[in-house]
């Protein structure tokens with residue numbers, strides 16, 4: 001029998017959730033904790049919406065919409081149709097089943113439960129094994145600075161379809177938000193085997209987690225190897241605006257630039273096999289490099305990549 005592992009994954013929405021799903025298949029339930037960005041969270045139509053937590057939850061429960069990567073599979077749209085008829089705000093799509101989660105969460109928050117308690121109880125109801133942990137129980141809101149003004153994240157991402165040109169980001173509430181205590185405890189745990197930064201957007205998915213008070217310091221002091229998986233494949237983001245944001249910020253849309261965001265923290269970096277042009281430069285920036293097919297189109301791909309990453313991280317000490 002092999003010894004139990006202790007793996008911490010830091011994750012945003014769709015891309016990160018794919019690797020989290022792979023990890024959940026090859027690790028035991030108690031071996032994996034997934035800390036999720038909450039900077040995308042917002043209040044909408046009187047409800048608290050937590051897109052990245054919900055994407056990870058639905059993905060691990062096997063009920064995510066396979067076409068979008070967010071929301072639920074086999075969804076219906078009666079609520080949106082009725083809302084539209086009444087002239088309600090319909091730019092943010094809320095399927096009927098998905099709606100139940102937002103209503104339940106908002107109700108429980110109003111009754112005084114914390115986001116992490118609610119997330120844990122919903123995960124249990126959906127028979128999810130690994131622990132899904134919001135980065136913080138305190139509200140943090142990612143704000144996108146653009147050439148045409150500052151936008152709340154979902155307004156930029158969904159309502160404006162990522163069209164405005166990005167000039168910067170900040171995280172409203174970050175100074176008053178405490179990282180979830182279990183995140184700090186895990187980072188200080190001598191038994192932790194590795195920290196995996198999932199292939200998520202470095203600016204709006206991972207940076208909010210790293211910007212919480214004490215998290216960067218805890219990562220620097222963490223005894224376990226820290227590795228990041230590039231969200232860039234073939235010079236493009238698999239999904240979402242990562243590459244577009246990089247270009248607008250005058251950064252080349254490459255894995256090298258992603259690596260530079262975390263360079264002070266990393267022991268290892270996983271580069272996609274389509275980005276071999278970056279290999280030499282990456283080798284000069286980080287101690288350990290692994291080259292893989294990171295596209296994760298099927299469950300088998302997700303499991304294969306997850307297994308390879310666990311093995312790679314074990315050699316990054």
Ligand code: FO1
Pocket residue numbers: 012013014040049050051052054055070071091092093094098154157158
């Ligand atoms: N993304 C969209 O592009 N359009 C939507 O209407 C939309 C609705 C939505 C509802 C619930 C949810 O959990 C996620 C939703 N997303 C939608 C995805 C989400 O806003 C983004 O993928 C993330 O915030 C970026 O990680």
